[in-house]
Amino acid sequence: MGRGFVYLVGAGPGDPGLLTLRARDVLARAEVVIHDNLVHPRVLDWAPDGAERIRMGKIGHLHGTPQAEINEALLSHARDGRVVVRLKGGDPAVFGRLGEEAGALAAAGVPFEIVPGVTAASGAAAYAGIPLTHRDHAPSVTLVTGHRRTDGGGGPDLDWEALARASGTLVVYMGIRHLAEVAERLVAAGRPGHTPVAVVRRATWPDQQVVTGTLAGIADRVHRAGLRAPAVVVVGAVVGLRSALAWFEQKPLLGRRVLVTRAAHQAEELCDLLRLRWADPVVLPVIALQPCGHASAVDAALRRLFAYDWVVFSSVNAVRFAFERLDGLGLDARTFGAARVCAVGPKTARALEARGIRPDVVPDRYVAESLVAALSSAAELRGASVLIPRARDAREVVPAELERRGARVEVLPIYENVKPATYPEEGLAALQAGDLDLVVLASGSAARNYADLCTAHGVDPARVPCAVIGPATRKAAEARGLPVAVMPDTYTLEAVVDAAEAYFRGRGRTPENG
Ligand code: SAH
Numbered sequence: 454m455g456r457g458f459v460y461l462v463g464a465g466p467g468d469p470g471l472l473t474l475r476a477r478d479v480l481a482r483a484e485v486v487i488h489d490n491l492v493h494p495r496v497l498d499w500a501p502d503g504a505e506r507i508r509m510g511k512i513g514h515l516h517g518t519p520q521a522e523i524n525e526a527l528l529s530h531a532r533d534g535r536v537v538v539r540l541k542g543g544d545p546a547v548f549g550r551l552g553e554e555a556g557a558l559a560a561a562g563v564p565f566e567i568v569p570g571v572t573a574a575s576g577a578a579a580y581a582g583i584p585l586t587h588r589d590h591a592p593s594v595t596l597v598t599g600h601r602r603t604d605g606g607g608g609p610d611l612d613w614e615a616l617a618r619a620s621g622t623l624v625v626y627m628g629i630r631h632l633a634e635v636a637e638r639l640v641a642a643g644r645p646g647h648t649p650v651a652v653v654r655r656a657t658w659p660d661q662q663v664v665t666g667t668l669a670g671i672a673d674r675v676h677r678a679g680l681r682a683p684a685v686v687v688v689g690a691v692v693g694l695r696s697a698l699a700w701f702e703q704k705p706l707l708g709r710r711v712l713v714t715r716a717a718h719q720a721e722e723l724c725d726l727l728r729l730r731w732a733d734p735v736v737l738p739v740i741a742l743q744p745c746g747h748a749s750a751v752d753a754a755l756r757r758l759f760a761y762d763w764v765v766f767s768s769v770n771a772v773r774f775a776f777e778r779l780d781g782l783g784l785d786a787r788t789f790g791a792a793r794v795c796a797v798g799p800k801t802a803r804a805l806e807a808r809g810i811r812p813d814v815v816p817d818r819y820v821a822e823s824l825v826a827a828l829s830s831a832a833e834l835r836g837a838s839v840l841i842p843r844a845r846d847a848r849e850v851v852p853a854e855l856e857r858r859g860a861r862v863e864v865l866p867i868y869e870n871v872k873p874a875t876y877p878e879e880g881l882a883a884l885q886a887g888d889l890d891l892v893v894l895a896s897g898s899a900a901r902n903y904a905d906l907c908t909a910h911g912v913d914p915a916r917v918p919c920a921v922i923g924p925a926t927r928k929a930a931e932a933r934g935l936p937v938a939v940m941p942d943t944y945t946l947e948a949v950v951d952a953a954e955a956y957f958r959g960r961g962r963t964p965e966n967g
Contacts, residue, residue, distance in 0.1 A: 457531035459558055461551060463544040463570015464488070468580075468657035469495040470728070471571045476540075479568060483538040485530045490517065491542030491683060493658075500538065510541070520550060524557035531563045542683075544572040548598055548626050572596075574624040577656035577685045581663050582698030585622050590690040593621030599628035599635055599686070608634040617642035621689065628652070628686035633672035639688065640668050649692035654684035659708030659731060661701060665692060705957035706732040706950075709890040710883065712917070714739040714899045717873075719769075723893060726950045735889065737880025738873055739902035744774055745845050745869040754840060754865050755779055759790025761863075762837040763828065766812075767797045767821075767847065772804040774868040775842045786810050792840075793832070797824055798945070818943070821850040828855070835859030845869035846898065848925060870898040872905075885910055887917070891939070891953055895922045895946070897929030904933035920953050922946070 460479045465471035480486070480499040488497065489510035497506055509518040509526060523539075530537045545551040545567060558565045574596055578585045585594040595616060601607050608631035616623060617639055625635055629652070640646050646669035654662040666674045668688065701707070709732045713720045717738045724734040744751075755778055758764055766772050779788060786809040796802035796812040805812050816827035828834060838861045841852060845866035852862045883889055884906070894900045900921070907914040918938035921927045922945075927937050939956045941948030 457534045457537070457563060459527050459531050459537045459539060459563055459565040460568060461539045461545045461555055461565060462541065462568040463546075463549070463572075464492045464496050464540045464542055465571040466543055466573045466576030466657045467491070467493055467655065468576070468731075469493045471576060471657060472496055472499075473568060473570065476568045476570065479566075480538055480540070482536050484535040485537045486540055487523070487526055487530075487537065488540040489542045492540055496540070520553050523550075524554060527554060527558060528561050528563060531558070541570070542573070543576070544570040547572040547574075547596060573626060573656060573683070573685050574687075577624075577653035577687065580657045580661060580701040581651060581653045581687075582695045582700055583651060583687055584691050584694060584698075585624070585687075587691050587694070590694075591620075591622040593619055594624065595619055595621060596624050596626065599625045599631050607631070608638070611638075613638045613642035617644045622691050623686075623688040625686040625688070627682070629654075629675065629680060629682050629684050632675055632686060635686070636668045636672055644668060644688070648688060649690060651687045651692045651695060652680060652684050653687065654680050654682075656685065657701075659733065663695070663699075663702070665695065701731075704731050705954045705960070706730040708733055709957060710735055710888060711953070712737055712880070712883065712889050712892040714893060714903050715895055716740045716742050718742075723895075723946050723950075726946055730950060730954055732953075735880055735883045736877060737884060737906075738876070739906055740870045740896070740899050741873040742770055742774075742868050743871055744778065745866055751778055751842075751865060751867050752782060754842070754863065755782065755784070755788065758788045758840065759792055760838070761792045761840040762832075763793050763795060763839040763860075764789065765795045765797075765824070765828070765839060765841045765851070766801050766805065767824070767841065767843050767851065769801050769804045770868055771843045772796075772801060772808070776808050778867065795824065795828055795831075800945075821848060821854070824851060825854040825858070829858055837861070839863065840865060842867045870896070870902075872902055876906075881910070884912055887912065889917045890957075892917050892919045892935075893922075893949060893953075894919055894926050894930055894935075895949075897926050900926055900930035900935060901933060904930075904935055918956075920949050920956075922949055 462476045477499050483500045483504045485505045486500045487507045487509050509523050527537060527539055541549045555565060597611055599609055601609055648668045650668055650671040651663055651665045652675050664674050664678045664680055711727050711732045711734050713723050713734050713736050715723055720736045720738060727734045793813040794810055795814040796805055802812045802815045814827050814831045816823040839855055840863050842865045852864050855862050904914055914935050919930055919935045920939035921930050921937050927940055930937050939952045941952040
């Protein structure tokens with residue numbers, strides 16, 4: 454047997470952010486991923502592109518793949534010498550057939566490890582605002598299954614009297630199908646009919662639903678709400694705390710599909726900011742960046758950076774392309790000599806610092822006008838030589854203002870925005886389907902290219918509200934008839950996301966649930 458190895462890994466209840474770091478690390482090494490139906494697609498993305506992905510698991514109360522077949526698959530891939538990740542919803546040790554799967558591996562002498570996950574009870578408790586234990590209300594929590602061992606049969610065989618006596622919180626997994634029977638039996642065994650109950654469906658997913666009630670009435674309510682699996686049923690006084698602690702369902706960006714139009718290498722940063730607020734970013738770069746300018750002119754200026762009084766960087770991209778070119782010339786940060794360096798904002802400053810340059814000036818606000826003010830208050834501009842490496846089609850405000858104050862300005866276009874040669878399918882599909890809540894535009898050229906892309910695909914751009922990063926982008930967007938709904942006060946991506954959140958707060962969404 455080669456180096457075959459099996460990781461039995463908990464994928465958590467849904468939200469990919471709830472995966473453990475160890476789970477992500479072992480996924481990154483996977484050659485085969487055998488996963489349940491309940492695993493978020495983003496989690497599967499953490500496996501290498503070349504890894505084989507196999508779906509094998511249970512579907513609701515019906516049999517999916519028989520357990521023996523899953524065990525056999527684990528064994529045979531491991532015997533082929535492959536690194537297998539068996540990815541299971543929630544925690545593999547909680548109603549996860551860990552005993553069967555690890556047992557089969559142990560018996561066959563296949564080495565394995567177990568990586569725990571956030572179980573549905575924990576996920577539901579956290580995202581529904583229900584503490585599972587509480588010093589005043591619940592000294593214990595019990596996890597039970599709502600199914601009989603032979604699945605598909607009747608309700609569970611549980612010691613109802615003991616469960617009723619325990620008086621702590623009860624969490625019923627697979628609890629929807631036999632909910633009425635479970636509730637009745639608990640009441641018959643002595644749990645009061647007015648005991649609070651919450652049924653949490655698709656906990657931690659953007660479409661999480663919560664129905665609350667009492668043991669006496671919950672089955673009816675769940676039936677009327679049309680709630681289906683997967684859901685956990687939480688029984689006990691702690692459920693009453695939800696009215697004060699619910700937080701997740703009200704997130705304004707929750708599940709909102711947001712089109713991210715930034716250049717491919719910059720899209721991820723915005724996606725992360727959006728996902729942090731539970732939005733659902735869709736990437737469709739409408740811009741690609743490429744070096745431009747006569748190589749000889751660019752090279753000549755870069756070779757003698759030290760001869761300028763000021764070098765002004767107005768974007769992270771300007772820093773990136775300048776340094777890539779310097780690198781190509783075999784030069785480095787020392788070429789700046791005693792030239793003073795200005796960065797338009799904190800991100801550009803960080804990009805410079807990462808390359809060993811601490812900017813002398815970083816204006817407070819990230820617009821051309823405040824940059825000029827900051828420069829002139831730092832030093833006499835009359836007669837100063839200023840180099841501005843930047844995008845080809847950038848605005849003329851900065852050079853014009855600097856010249857007005859007596860500076861000798863040399864604008865050096867070192868990169869240009871072009872339309873990408875191709876577009877990702879998922880992004881185009883979302884655009885065409887009109888299946889979007891917001892479009893984020895971070896530059897004038899993004900606004901123009903996005904408008905063109907809509908036209909090219911017969912999409913009416915007026916249908917989807919736009920968030921712009923600042924006034925210049927707003928102007929470009931409005932000139933093309935795009936409906937600008939969001940513009941922040943400070944012109945950063947963080948601020949755009951904040952403003953988008955404010956825009957959606959209180960705006961209509963699907964009917965509230967209990
Ligand atoms: N190992 C899993 C449980 C698997 S049994 C865990 O630890 O969570 C399948 C049951 O888990 C479902 O019927 C449902 O009761 C529960 N479940 C799994 N994911 C859930 C989710 N996101 N929301 C609510 N219940 C969930």
